[in-house]
Amino acid sequence: MTEGHVSNTAGEAPRATLRAREAVAITVGIVVGAGIFRTPSLVAGAAESSTMVLLAWAAGGLVSLVGALCYAELASTYPHAGGDYHYLARAFGKRLAFLYAWARLSVIQTGSIVLLAFVFGDYASQLVSLGPASSAIYAALAVSGITGIHWVGVTAGARTQNWLTVAEVVGLAAVIVAGLLVAPAAAPAPAPPDTTAWGLIMVFVLLTFGGWNEAVYVSAELKDAPRRMAPVLVASLGLITVLYLLANAAYLRALGLAGVAASDAVAADVMGLAFGPVGATLISLFIAVAALTSANATVFTGARTAYALGRDHPALAVLGRWDVRAGSPRNAVLLQGLAALALTLVGAFVRDGFKLAVDYTAPVFWTFFLLVGLALFRLRQLDPDIERPFRVPLYPLLPALFVITNAYLLYSSLAYTGKGALLGVAVLAVGGLLILPLQSRNKDTAP
Known part of the structure; x- marks a missing residue:
């Protein structure tokens, strides 16, 4: 047994206690986050009509569903706490798995934290503006504050996170009602020129759908998981797609395409039209708190990834130190916080700043989503006789569609986004340069 490994006895193993409806609720809670209150403005800004906006969100739901079916096969065949890290290691080796862990530490989680921090900043600025750089100031305060809390070792309870997720869905429902039924419809505006960039639109849409890949981990605690995992994912993504379509329909009816594109706080603008300043203030406060809550959870999970990386690589052992008194991997928390800041x-x-964080995160995110799709094909070849409790229907067509879509989104995130994308790719390249010297040091320090 290697150092740091704790065996799972029968009493310690997760028990299958979740029913399908509870698993659906968890999945919806993971996916529906603060992004739906911010990315619709970016989508509208890249589209030529309201119809195209709604088609993009519907397409995002379908593409996410195809990906979820691929993940359901991987999760049911290779159950492991390492998730994507484990699938990539089995399919392509430890070097690529290390690169994924590096990307998650330095780009994917970091970019996600900053995305959420800027959502907090945009909506907090609706309440109290701190000047021209108000959103960035609030975002920096959020990153610093949450990092400090986790460094001390105080974390938000699961019950608090769950209640705030419920509140987030309720708030989204309130915006939908306000935009579709209460606020006056926006006056028709001249159609913008045909400048739709579908690739860029889908980058924003599918990042907002992001998180369902984390949801497959409820399979360990789901009753009759091999039979129910796929229906749970289908039902969850169906519900999320309906919510997102209704939310965007509400935004577009109340503000119009140009109004949505010009808004930094689209939900607050809709609530303001429907219920006046009080409505705008309440929804801004609510979304700011929701964004902080999501950022808190992202800091928590991201720091644990860095901690695991330090445990696996002696050369990065400084990250793999756990402070027992604080109950937190303090060095990993601090490094992640500094990168996000x-x-x-x-x-x-x-x-x-929100779009910069999207640009920074997107190419690396889609690179590894693409590789996980390819891992499904590779593992079918490497393990032809292994039991697969769930198989992707219409194989190889649906996995191929998933891979092709991710390849297109990777291209789009590089072709249509700004300099932030180059920064994210450069940071990923640094991880590639670290592989060989780290492996060499690992051999030197091995017992």
Whole structure:
């Protein structure tokens, strides 16, 4: 048994106690986050009509469903706490798995934290503006504050997270009602020129759908998981797609395409039209708190990834130290916080810090989504006789569609996004340069 490994006895193993409806609720809670209150503005800004906006969100639901079916096969065949890290290691080896862990530490989780911090900043600025750089100032305060809390060792309870997720869905429902039934319809506006960038639109849409890949981990606690995992994912993504379509229909009816594109706080603008300043203030406060809650959870999971990376690689052992008194991997928390704060400060010097964080995260995110799709094909070849409790229907057509879509989104995230994308790719490249010296040091320090 290797150091740090704790065996799972029968009493310690997760028990299958979740029913399908509970698993659906968990999955919806993971996916529906603060992004739906911010990315619709970016989608509208890249589209030529309201119809195209709604088609994009519907397509996002379908593409996510195809990906979820691929993940359901991987999760049911290779159950492991390492998730994507484990699938990539089995399919392509430890070097690529290390690169994924590095990307998750330095780009994917960091970018997600900053995305959420800027959502918090945009909506907090609706309440109390701190000047021209108000959103960035709030975002930096959020990153610093949450990092400090986790460094001390205080974390938000699961019950608090669950209640705030419920509140987030209720708030989204309130915006839908306000935009579709209460607020006056926006006056028709001249159609913009045909400049739709479908690739860029889908980058924003599918990042907002992101998180369902984490949801497959409820399979260990789901009753009759091999039979129910796929229906749970289908039902969850169906519900999420309906919510997202209704939310965007509400935004577009109340503000119009141009109004949605110009808004930094689209939900607050809709609630303001429907219920006046009080409505706008309440929804801004609610979304700011929801964004902080999501950021808190992202800091928590991201720091644990960095901790695991330090445990696996002696050369990075400084990250793999756990402070027992604090109950927190303090070094990993601090490094992640500094990286997120640096990206936030860069965002202060651009027009839209939220979009910078999207640009920074998207190419790396889609690179590894693409590789996980390819891993499904590779593992079918490597393990032809292994039991697969769930198989992707219409194989190889649906996995191929998933891979092709991710390849297109990777291209789009590089072709249509700004300099932030190059920064994210450069940070990923640094991880590639670290592989060989780290492996060499690992051999030197091995017992």
